[in-house]
Amino acid sequence: MAKFIQQDRAGVALIGAGMIAKTHVAALSDAQDVVALCTIVSRHPDKARYLSDFYHGPIPDFSSDLMAVAANPDIPIAIVATPPSVRKEVITTLAQAGTHILLEKPLGRNPQEAREVVEICERAGVKLGILFQHRVRPPAIAAARHVASGALGRLGLVEIAVPLWRDQSYYDELGRGTYARDGGGVMITNAIHSINLALSLTGPVSRVQAMTATTPLHRMEAEDFAIAGLQFQCGASGSFVASTAMFPHRTEVIRLHFEHASLKLDKNALKISWRDGRVAVEAKDKAPQKVNPLLGGKHEWHQAMIEDFVDAVRHERKPLVTGREALASHDLIAAIETSSRSGHPVSIPECQGEIR
Numbered sequence: 001m002a003k004f005i006q007q008d009r010a011g012v013a014l015i016g017a018g019m020i021a022k023t024h025v026a027a028l029s030d031a032q033d034v035v036a037l038c039t040i041v042s043r044h045p046d047k048a049r050y051l052s053d054f055y056h057g058p059i060p061d062f063s064s065d066l067m068a069v070a071a072n073p074d075i076p077i078a079i080v081a082t083p084p085s086v087r088k089e090v091i092t093t094l095a096q097a098g099t100h101i102l103l104e105k106p107l108g109r110n111p112q113e114a115r116e117v118v119e120i121c122e123r124a125g126v127k128l129g130i131l132f133q134h135r136v137r138p139p140a141i142a143a144a145r146h147v148a149s150g151a152l153g154r155l156g157l158v159e160i161a162v163p164l165w166r167d168q169s170y171y172d173e174l175g176r177g178t179y180a181r182d183g184g185g186v187m188i189t190n191a192i193h194s195i196n197l198a199l200s201l202t203g204p205v206s207r208v209q210a211m212t213a214t215t216p217l218h219r220m221e222a223e224d225f226a227i228a229g230l231q232f233q234c235g236a237s238g239s240f241v242a243s244t245a246m247f248p249h250r251t252e253v254i255r256l257h258f259e260h261a262s263l264k265l266d267k268n269a270l271k272i273s274w275r276d277g278r279v280a281v282e283a284k285d286k287a288p289q290k291v292n293p294l295l296g297g298k299h300e301w302h303q304a305m306i307e308d309f310v311d312a313v314r315h316e317r318k319p320l321v322t323g324r325e326a327l328a329s330h331d332l333i334a335a336i337e338t339s340s341r342s343g344h345p346v347s348i349p350e351c352q353g354e355i356r
Contacts, residue, residue, distance in 0.1 A: 002125045003076035003098040005314045012306075013039040013069040013099075014060075015090055016081035017048035020104060024079055025054040027303035032057050034310050038075050041066055066090060070097035077102065077313060079131075079306070084109045084188075085181045091117055095124035102129045102309045105192050107323060109183025111330045118323040129309040129319030130326040132196045133301035134252075136308070138283035139270040140197055143256075143263055146272065147201050153259025158230065158238030160198050162191040165249035168218060177220035185214070185222030187333045191242035194252045196321065196329045197265075201256060202238075205332050207231040207347050210240075210339040217245040228336045240336070 012035045014024055021040070028037045037060045042048040045062035052059045069075055070093050078094050080087060081104040088108065094101055101121060107114035107130065121128035134140055146152060164186070175181030182189055199205070210228035218224045224245045230238040256263045264271040269284040305320065312319040331348055339346040 001098050002100065002127075003073060005076050005310070007036075007074070009034060009036045010077055010310045010313070011036050011038045011072070011075040012310075013037075013041060013072075013075050013078045014081065015041045015066065015069070015078055015094075016083075016104075017042035017044075017051060018081065018083070020081050021048070021051055022054050023299045023302055024081060024306075025051045026299040027306055028079075029055045029057060030299070031303050031306050031310075034307055035077075038072075039063055039069055041069060066093055070094050070099055076100055077310065080104065083175065083181050084113075084183050085175070088113060088117060088120070092120055095121050095126045095128075098124065098126060100127040100129075100309075100313045102131060102306065102319075103323070104131050105196075105326070106183060106188050107326055107330060109179065109181075109188070111327065111334050113183075114323075114327055114330045118327065121323060127309070127313055127319060128323035129305070129312065130196075130321045130323055131302065131305050132193055132321045132326070133305050134193045134197045134267070135200065135320060136301050136304040137267055138285070139265050139267065142270045142283040143201060143265045146263065146270075147256075152256075152261050152263070155202060155232070155234055155236040155256060155258050157257040158198065158202055158232065158236055159253070159255040159257075160191075160194055160238065160240040160242075161254075162186070162194050162242035162252045163246040163250045164190055164242070164244045164252075165247045166218075166224075166244040170244070171218055171220040177218070177222050177224070179222060182222070184333070184337070185220060186224050186242050186244045187212075187226050187336065188330075190244060191226070191240075191252075192329050192333065194242070194254060195240075195332055196326060198254050199328050199332070200325075201254070202232055202236065203234050204232070204328055205230050205238075205335070205348055206233045207345055208332070208335045208339050209345040210336040212337060212340040215243075215245045223337075223340075226336055226340070228339065 212223040212226040225243040228240045254265045261274040335346045
């Protein structure tokens, strides 16, 4: 049976103490009106204790005992931020004990593993939310509102650009950029955020023709460059390019060209260029921007996702990004990889995201 939130503040456990953990802890610290961080689970609890510096509240327990979290009725929610290679086992333990799971992307290392994770949670009757924090950026929310209004007309062309830079030290971390630990390179680790956001605005892709490569700028197993032509089910065409070998590091940009206007969407603002000559800028972030590819951005976006998930569990509704919705992003990445290997176009079934 799924756990219930029985107190004013939901007890939360953070599973994993890697690079992204401090962002989660800072987000949980600022969300203390609705959550209480009870436990941080790590293979090396003593090494994880530095994370308490990012939490301005009662110091959480530090433990390596996942079963204790699963068995605790006062911890109905777990944030899972472990490497993809060990997530299925962690999720199985938590879900079977009724713990609801907010999962760092990706769902799994490949579409089959991703579907298994979704099915595990569905069979257990627990909620599975995916931390695609780009979806709660103000420009993304504004773009979704305009697309839903219908005033833009028919979508004709899509551009998805993820021009990132990662130094070799990023890939020197054990397992980073490998298929065994991460499931791939730039697409599944970095660009999946922009892929998920774009698909939430455009609908699914039906066909791709692609090429991927590992440039001489990195020593790694998987790809640090991917490019694809896209055909969408709605009839639009598009392009996708992503890399961690593009110096200097720049922000991701999605451009959507509709019948009556074009949208330029990045993390700083939404720009709307109407065909009649009007130009509007909405949801502009006026704070100074410092691009640091290793800090992961502001923790406020993680905080918004956490607060949404807690509300979804409390009121028995769907979270902003469900596990089943996130499967479409995995299907597209797999199709790009398949097209690159074969040199031929690849079709994605219309049942994209459904169990095959």
